[in-house]
Amino acid sequence: MNAGIFQFLYLGTGILFFLAFSGEKKIVRRSAVVLGCGTLALHLFFLVRRSLEAWRPPLTNMYETLHLLAFLVTLLFFLARFKWPIDLIGGFAGLTSALLMASSAIASPEIEPLLPVLKSNWLLFHVTACFIAYSSFALAAGTALAYLWVDGVGRRDGARANLLKKMEGMTHRIILFGYPLLTLGIATGSIWAQLSWGRYWNWDPKETWAFATWMIYTAYLHLKYDKAVHPRAAAAVVVLAFGLVLFTYYGVNFWLSTLHQYA
């Protein structure tokens, strides 16, 4: 079972949700839900099988974490859908998962033994918390982009205002969900660094970018306090912050020299 299959399935799910949003047809929406849930079930099976083969959770290299992130983004969308059934967000979630799967092509799918530094119980807390946070921020970026898009086009009527308010609320709530998890991820990473490297903060590029990401989401939460700040500006900050998440996760490993090179 390779990443290409999942890429195709997530892309299909995303396209169907976009069509459901634009056409309001029940059959398309149901197809999107069925395809999305089926893809998630298949992906869960893949992740469990890989965990059993490696005898550890799939959290230790780029290939595994890309799969995990793609899975979590769509899973989180379906969980959020119970409260906010907005098909447009499903389109963004499916597309994001498909892109993540596409980028897994550059990572090695081999199951390698764990490096000594990764043999720690902190791995589970640190990486799991970070990736649930990243997936929620990906979804929040999707809702923020959807907000900006809906805000920028179409007629200004009550239905649209209602949709915008829903998306604004959804973005805020999803970030409120991801923020403590990112805090947990960074804090447990720091405690682990103290045990492993003898310093709880090394100003390593990965740490620094994660810290900056945390600060930007902190700024977003403060922006929400300020009634004078337009939701559009807050949505733009969410999109920018997700850019930082992507660089922290992906870019740092390729462009900067980091102690987290294995990740």
Add this chain to the structure above:
Amino acid sequence: MRVAIFLIFAVALFSLLGTFPTVPVSADTRGASLANGLIALTRFTGGRALYGSPCFLGLLGLLAVFLVGISLRQGSAWRTAEDQVRDQAPSAVLRFGLSDARIRGCVSLALSELRFKPARAGIVVKNRFGVWGPLGVHLGVLVVLLAGLMTYLWADVREVEIREGESLPLPREGITMRLDKFSILPYPGKDQAQQYVSRFTIKDDKGRRGPRELRVNHPLLLGATKIFQMRYRLEVQGLELEAFKEGRPFSSVRLEQGKTSAIPSGSLEVRFKEVLPDFRISPEGKVFSAGFIFRNPAAKILWRDPARPEAGEREQWAFGDRLSGHERPGGEWDFRVAKIYKTYSSGVRVSRDPGAPLAAAGYVVLIFSAFLSSFAIPRVLSVAAFGADGGSRLEIRGLSRRDPIGLEEEIARLAALVGKKAEAAR
């Protein structure tokens, strides 16, 4: 608030600057004087030097001052919210045909269903304990910053390399640690290391001795000093080489790193160039390294026959057995590596950091407070029912600066629930 947001952005963006490599500013570059002026002002020359620059430390200090101020203000924020809620414009105004006393009964049932609790007359609250969330986050960050300051001022962190057989004194602890052996534990049947282990003998001032093991992720705590396994270095000091002439044992010699030795009868001058811990031979006959664990060592031997200087120095691989050597085209001379003399050095970090426990405490506060702050958002409602036009009027006011949209949803839920209960009571 805006200044705080600006400060947060500034710290985030400034800290990112330090992750990029240093760019030297040459005098003839355009704008060099401005760049050099900035460097003189901030003492920041790029790269990681940023994090120790007065400019960055000042920014963090300013953040800490803000955190103190905000924490002090947040202590009284809840009381202020309860006072202010009555001054808000009503978020929902409902009219009912029932008397105000009956509507109050319906409201009371609806509020308890939505888990609101009475605070004062006409004011109900939910998730009151959630008020500690943001306060805890601010205090947590403040504690971590304070820990960072302690680390910056008083931590003593050193990287030390100890060779097998050497000792490292820790005078502050009255201890000497001697590295007996360093080992790489590989995964069974694989070439990857699953653990690096340094075995020490610890000797204290009173002459007591005891063995201790240091592993990656398992630091050694000796008094207030912590020792961490970081890296290792292998040093091949020499090797025992057996020489064969025309297939028959001729002599053996001990070669030392960087020195040329003579085969005892004086027939050859020999030295070694490199040692592979675990060699393989490609189908093309090329010898290459297959791993770092000493399983099948090979040594590249350089030898010269003084009797025939015109032949020059020749290069030949020697292995642990002669069979491997014979598979390759050989000549008059043939060699075998009988023994390799090697020493490991263990790279350890010796740390005495008074900030570390405080940082851990700060993180614990931060984690719990962040969850509390996100998942227990306090809400304050003022609910008042009045008699009006033969029926009653219900006014709901609310205040939640952290989640106004959630508050609106909650008020809508409450209004719907009261309406339903009033309908049932009719």
